[in-house]
Amino acid sequence: MAIRLTRNQERILQALQGLEQAISAQDLHSSLRQTGSRIGLATVYRALEALKLDGTVQVRTLSNGESLYSLAHEDRHHLTCLRCGDSLPIEECPVHDLESHLNDSHHFRIFYHTLEFFGLCAKCQIVSG
Amino acid sequence: MAIRLTRNQERILQALQGLEQAISAQDLHSSLRQTGSRIGLATVYRALEALKLDGTVQVRTLSNGESLYSLAHEDRHHLTCLRCGDSLPIEECPVHDLESHLNDSHHFRIFYHTLEFFGLCAKCQIVSG
């Protein structure tokens, strides 16, 4: 998958491996700076873009335009509240069969997928009545 | 679903009904202006936000932060190329059963879902070899 990694790309990959959750580029940047690295924000974005293109890293874009990055193939999907924006992770995922089917029928090389349900969480159903 | 609609919200809903595809707020705005409306861009955003919150309109956010709007419950999912960004619509959708299940188990009132596969399209598999 990965051809050649720069030192910073390796550093970023390593950081992602130590995480349970997807992280934004900016949070990843400050996190790296706090461990003493002098890495720039642009480099973080460029590295994530490269890792994304070779399928190592996967991205989920929030409705505010912010993107969350994590290692690819970690299957975690969400229930997202349209009002408060909270995302509840869910375990179910019924789409793997479809994935291999699409690989063939569309000549598309699929790295990963995202699945997200939108609506109102229990709390916001009351507020927005 | 809808409580009360302002004149502009109705106008926007009408515009969406005439469309085959999801549209960005900005494109929707210029489209409305071209038909002689004096509507402002902010109003388009505010109307779409309101329609989103009552479940009439659904949103898909692209990786560049731009959001595409369409009437809710139109089931259209995508194969999206990580390199060129092209989105190929697909018909398959294996998640409806799960949807009602989640409604109950998480006390979440689900309006719609998005499902998207990411990878490389046939063309970009060659280029990026």
Add this chain to the structure above:
DNA sequence: CTGGATGCAAACGCTTTGCAAATAG
């Protein structure tokens, strides 16, 4: 009259880009 809706322009936040310095091979 009064509260909400609207248009405009400015502000915002995340991301991308230009560029010169640093680094790798």
Add this chain to the structure above:
DNA sequence: CTATTTGCAAAGCGTTTGCATCCAG
């Protein structure tokens, strides 16, 4: 020594917000 990578700062871009005006009821 040349090509690539890097950090910084500035620019870009879609979206949101402040505010004065307009409009419906």
